[in-house]
Amino acid sequence: MLSVAVIVMNRDRPDLTNRVVEQIQQQGNRPEIEKDLYVIEAGSRVPEGCSKYMTHRFRDRRYRGRYYAFNRGLTWARGRKDYDFYWFVVNDIEFTPEEDCLSKLIACMHDEPSMGLIGPCELDAKDYRGAAPESGRNWHKAATVHGLAHLIRGEVIHTVGYMNPRFRYSQGAGSEYAYKLYRQGWFLAYADCATVHHDQSGSTYGKVVPISRHEYQRRANNFAIRYLTKHYGENWPELFSSVLPPDVEVNTFRWQQDVWSNEWKRNWKEVCPWFWKSGSAVKCFFRSLTVSARS
Secondary structure (H helix, E strand, O other): OEEEEEEEEEOOOHHHHHHHHHHHOOOOOOOOEEEEEEEEEEOOOOOOOOOOOOOEEEOOOOOOOHHHHHHHHHHHHHHHOOOOEEEEEOOOEEEOOOOOHHHHHHHHHHHOOOEEEEEEEEOOOOOOOOOOOOOOOOEEEEOOOOOOEEEEEHHHHHHOOOOOOOOOOOOOHHHHHHHHHHHOOOEEEEEEEEEEEEOOOOOOEOOOEOOOHHHHHHHHHHHHHHHHHHHHOOOHHHHHHOOOOOOOOOOOHHHHHHHHHOOOOOOHHHHOHHHHHHHHHHHHHHHHHHHHHHO
């Protein structure tokens, strides 16, 4: 019997979470798979923001991000027992209909004992290199895997740990984690035989956090590049690349550094709206005085 802890996190998006949980319930229903579901509410409003499948909830007024929530879920799961696999699933994806993604990911893991982490490929993948599926193969090695539905081997979780919860905006966490896994002799993979669709409209910015997509991305990029540079040096892509085996098809580390180093201008009207509203009110007041004086 293979035990799997399925950990889903929600923050005020019960519509998305309920949908993805109901899709998960249709997967991995085999005699050899024992599946436990953990739906983690990361500070969701009660009751309107919570999923009907909620199992655990914690307070998170400022929202510390996906990986903080997943780490809390992992703590609750391991408080019950140590599992053979842990499946971390975000709520803004849709699994391909009639495709048992979980069973396929587990089957890929059985192919290679050194495979520490695998995720499904993405349909219409544009922003994540190496994530597109190719026919005729079950999986391929990857430098990093987009964190939508990571299946991680229990031995990896129990020895290496999980993603760093300090990455509040997610960007960079997967790169650091990939380096740690490869350094310990594990490898990461995408499953070409299993696919998901990622909703690019955004489940976080403007919804669960009161900032725009632009500002969220700006903060994510800034934190990722500063953290990785501080802890691993200016040449962190070379350091991370040094542990990759030669059959990794796409090395994403240098590309990630280029993307995250690209400066995004801060929208001060969004960051300090009270200041700009006050300024507008003052301007309107003086304009009214000018108009009154002329009349």
